[in-house]
Amino acid sequence: MDTGFWQAFLAALALQAGYNSALVAVGAGLLGAAAGAGGTFLFLRKRALVSDAVAHATLPGIGIAFILMVMLGGEGRSLPGLLLGSAVSATVGLFLVEWIARRTRLPEDAAIGAVLSVFFGFGIVLLTVIQTMSSGRQAGLESFLLGSTAGMLYADAVTIAVGGALCVGVVLLLRRPMTIVSFDPDWAAASGVSVRGVDLAIMGLVMAVTVIGLKIVGLILVVALLIIPPVTARFWTERTERVVWIAGALGGAAGYLGAALSASAPDLPTGPLIVLVSFGLFMLSLLLAPVRGVAAALWRHRRFQHDVHRRQGLLALARREAIFDRLTLKVLRREGLIRPDGVETPDGAAQAAKVLRDEKRWDVARRVYRDETIAGRYDGLTSIEAVLTRDEIAELDRRLGPPVSVGPRIAGAVP
Amino acid sequence: MNAFVQLDLTPLLIGVLAAIACALPGNFLLLRRQALIGDAISHVVLPGIVVAFLVTGTITTWPMMLGAGGAAIVAVVLIEAVRRLGRIEPGAAMGVVFTAMFAAGVLLLEQTDTSGVHIDVEHALYGSLESLIWLSADGWGSLLDPVALAGLPPELPRMAAAAALIALLTGVFWRPLKLSTFDEGFAATLGLPVAAISLGLVVAAAVAAVAAFDAVGSIIVIAMFICPPAAARLMTNRLERQVAWSVAFATLSAVLGYVLAGWGPLWLGGTHAVSAAGMIATVSGVILALACLLGPHRARVGAAREA
Numbered sequence: 001m002d003t004g005f006w007q008a009f010l011a012a013l014a015l016q017a018g019y020n021s022a023l024v025a026v027g028a029g030l031l032g033a034a035a036g037a038g039g040t041f042l043f044l045r046k047r048a049l050v051s052d053a054v055a056h057a058t059l060p061g062i063g064i065a066f067i068l069m070v071m072l073g074g075e076g077r078s079l080p081g082l083l084l085g086s087a088v089s090a091t092v093g094l095f096l097v098e099w100i101a102r103r104t105r106l107p108e109d110a111a112i113g114a115v116l117s118v119f120f121g122f123g124i125v126l127l128t129v130i131q132t133m134s135s136g137r138q139a140g141l142e143s144f145l146l147g148s149t150a151g152m153l154y155a156d157a158v159t160i161a162v163g164g165a166l167c168v169g170v171v172l173l174l175r176r177p178m179t180i181v182s183f184d185p186d187w188a189a190a191s192g193v194s195v196r197g198v199d200l201a202i203m204g205l206v207m208a209v210t211v212i213g214l215k216i217v218g219l220i221l222v223v224a225l226l227i228i229p230p231v232t233a234r235f236w237t238e239r240t241e242r243v244v245w246i247a248g249a250l251g252g253a254a255g256y257l258g259a260a261l262s263a264s265a266p267d268l269p270t271g272p273l274i275v276l277v278s279f280g281l282f283m284l285s286l287l288l289a290p291v292r293g294v295a296a297a298l299w300r301h302r303r304f305q306h307d308v309h310r311r312q313g314l315l316a317l318a319r320r321e322a323i324f325d326r327l328t329l330k331v332l333r334r335e336g337l338i339r340p341d342g343v344e345t346p347d348g349a350a351q352a353a354k355v356l357r358d359e360k361r362w363d364v365a366r367r368v369y370r371d372e373t374i375a376g377r378y379d380g381l382t383s384i385e386a387v388l389t390r391d392e393i394a395e396l397d398r399r400l401g402p403p404v405s406v407g408p409r410i411a412g413a414v415p
Numbered sequence: 416m417n418a419f420v421q422l423d424l425t426p427l428l429i430g431v432l433a434a435i436a437c438a439l440p441g442n443f444l445l446l447r448r449q450a451l452i453g454d455a456i457s458h459v460v461l462p463g464i465v466v467a468f469l470v471t472g473t474i475t476t477w478p479m480m481l482g483a484g485g486a487a488i489v490a491v492v493l494i495e496a497v498r499r500l501g502r503i504e505p506g507a508a509m510g511v512v513f514t515a516m517f518a519a520g521v522l523l524l525e526q527t528d529t530s531g532v533h534i535d536v537e538h539a540l541y542g543s544l545e546s547l548i549w550l551s552a553d554g555w556g557s558l559l560d561p562v563a564l565a566g567l568p569p570e571l572p573r574m575a576a577a578a579a580l581i582a583l584l585t586g587v588f589w590r591p592l593k594l595s596t597f598d599e600g601f602a603a604t605l606g607l608p609v610a611a612i613s614l615g616l617v618v619a620a621a622v623a624a625v626a627a628f629d630a631v632g633s634i635i636v637i638a639m640f641i642c643p644p645a646a647a648r649l650m651t652n653r654l655e656r657q658v659a660w661s662v663a664f665a666t667l668s669a670v671l672g673y674v675l676a677g678w679g680p681l682w683l684g685g686t687h688a689v690s691a692a693g694m695i696a697t698v699s700g701v702i703l704a705l706a707c708l709l710g711p712h713r714a715r716v717g718a719a720r721e722a
Contacts, residue, residue, distance in 0.1 A: 043507055046504050046506065046507075047506075048504070048506050048507040048510050049451060049506040049507075049509065049510055051510075052454070052510065100707060103707070103713075103714075104649060104707050104710075104713045104714065104715075105648070105649070105712070105713065105714060105715040106445075106645050106648060106649070106707075107448050107450070109448055109449075109450045109451050109506070110445055110450040110641055110645045110648075112450075112451065113450045113451050113453065113454055113637060113640070113641035114638075114641050114642050114645055114700065114703055116454070116637070117454075117634060117637040117638035117641060117642065117696050117699075117700075118638060118642065118696055118697060118699065118700025118703070119700075120634055120637075120693075120696070121541075121634050121635070121638055121692065121693040121694070121695070121696020121697050121699075121700070122693060122696070122697045122700070123693070124540075124541045124634060124690045124692065124693030124696075125676070125689045125690050125693035125694050125697055127690070127693075128687075128688075128689040128690040128693065129680075129685075129689055131687075132685070132686065132687035142537060145536070145537070145540065146521060146536060220458075220517065220540075221514055221517065221518055221521075223510060223514060224510070224511075224514035224515065224518065227507055227510035227511055227514070228510075228511050228514070228515070230507075231501070231503055231507050231508075231510075231511055234501075234503070235501065267525045267526055268522070268525070268526075269521060269522060269525050271518070271521075272517075272518035272519070272521040272522040272525075273518075273522065275514055275515060275518035276515065276518050276519060276522065278515075279511070279514075279515035279518070282511060282515075286497070286500060286501050292501065292502065294500050297500075
């Protein structure tokens with residue numbers, strides 16, 4: 001990437017790259033935020049891919065709206081008209097998905113796939129019809145497949161920005177009931193929330209985002225705006241409200257950054273770039289998120305492995321058993337518990353005695369306390385001091401008898 | 416009749432073969448609740464083909480097939496990795512992976528100078544079934560004429576080979592497929608490699624998708640993976656009959672869709688044919704809708720009495 005690109009990118013980020021791209025960037029940011037926040041509820045309801053059916057189901061509506069507007073003597077390309085048509089056919093598609101999944105024995109994923117492919121296929125048929133219409137040759141309806149921001153009109157941009165802002169407003173207003181329903185529908189129903197109504201509102205939101213996103217991202221990729229940010233946000237928190245906020249922020253950032261990137265050089269389509277920026281944020285989260293990320297999981301695994309080998313190694317030292325495992329030897333050596341030749345250091349001997357005593361106390365404790373709360377805590381790693389009080393441990397020690405010297409006799413001396 | 420052989424026979428055959436090749440694995444994907452795998456695969460074929468074009472610089476069969484097949488396998492592995500590493504539900508994991516890969520494909524395509532070759536997103540989506548004509552034919556006699564046969568569009572033998580391969584695999588692995596589809600645990604206790612069968616099914620689906628994709632575009636692929644098997648599922652409770660029904664529905668969709676696309680507008684007073692791929696998908700949807708309304712086994716078990 002040369003400096004020219006970076007200058008253009010910085011200019012686009014600061015909304016200085018021209019009126020049109022500034023409009024697109026703001027619109028994409030708002031759209032991304034609305035989609036991220038709205039998609040969260042869909043994701044938590046485990047119905048993420050319903051949005052794919054909704055998105056593909058918009059195509060016949062666009063075609064029919066165009067044909068109707070031309071037949072009524074209109075211009076045919078008016079964005080609000082096309083969006084209205086797409087919303088109507090998306091509603092029909094959504095209704096069909098629900099109907100098939102509820103009324104027949106086909107599972108919901110089959111219903112989603114059937115609706116999306118059939119509606120899309122029918123939409124393609126309509127597009128070829130429109131191409132043969134006298135006024136349809138320059139219709140450019142194909143741009144709704146992958147979105148196109150080149151030559152976007154001021155009115156289009158305003159439609160998108162206002163729509164995005166409205167969606168964000170709806171999310172703000174309805175976030176409580178939507179959170180409750182997507183988190184625990186049964187509890188929501190019991191506490192008087194209309195699950196069906198809220199579900200409809202969620203679907204309405206998804207549909208609104210899809211329809212508004214058609215122009216910028218296109219109907220094939222708009223589903224990514226609804227799915228990727230919530231999945232990404234889920235890595236960073238365990239709390240539902242925060243997933244909504246983080247997903248909204250991530251979606252908005254991806255929309256804004258993607259639009260700015262695409263304005264920085266020719267041949268950089270806006271929709272795919274927004275999706276790829278979003279995917280980049282997802283990959284970063286997958287790898288680096290503090291608790292659920294891959295790096296954190298690897299670190300936890302290493303930590304656990306280390307603890308197991310340390311404890312088992314010390315127990316072996318205490319019982320005078322030979323250690324063969326290389327990793328165990330490495331762990332003990334690194335902590336200065338054995339010398340390079342494998343003989344225990346004074347520190348190692350002390351630690352080994354301590355671990356052995358802990359293990360023996362556990363032996364007794366598991367016989368004394370048969371209930372899950374105590375005996376169930378035994379995992380071979382937790383120190384007994386973390387589970388029992390000092391008095392209880394003193395009682396265990398009384399049962400164990402006086403300390404004995406650590407030596408080969410120990411193995412036979414277990415009571 | 417000459418015009419029929421020249422212009423319509425090959426697209427019709429390719430359409431039927433593509434529909435059957437996709438519907439066969441679709442039956443098992445449907446029963447395993449993996450119906451949307453077909454959707455995901457047909458989206459990721461695009462980046463695979465673009466990368467293959469970037470590497471080889473030509474549009475020839477084998478690099479394209481390898482690229483598309485490779486992309487399908489990458490996608491399946493990625494979906495599985497995202498699902499396991501991130502503990503994400505499969506639907507969302509699929510949505511993340513296939514949209515990102517499709518976006519990468521579109522971006523690569525826009526960045527590449529493909530002016531000299533026939534490769535674009537529209538073609539990838541709805542193919543160009545109508546253009547696969549057999550110019551060197553001059554009547555039914557050409558079917559026996561080696562010179563004319565050499566002029567067949569290369570998509571036809573390729574699609575026929577793919578369909579034959581998939582039919583053969585379905586036949587050979589029928590029992591293990593059936594067992595592991597209905598009761599994976601039981602199949603595993605019998606010593607069947609259920610994970611390998613599952614992966615093999617996805618790979619077979621990818622082969623069908625890739626072969627069909629080139630000729631008919633991804634929209635038919637998705638429709639044929641799902642609609643004929645889903646309609647067949649509502650007709651019978653036996654797997655053997657379901658597969659037979661799905662093949663029949665797939666064939667019917669392809670023939671009827673092609674005919675309606677080519678001649679339907681003329682009957683209605685129009686002058687131009689409409690997209691055959693789109694029409695085939697539409698007809699398969701109509702068949703599914705009829706099955707949903709009238710199919711003898713359309714209701715869930717037990718649902719009939721409650722309703």
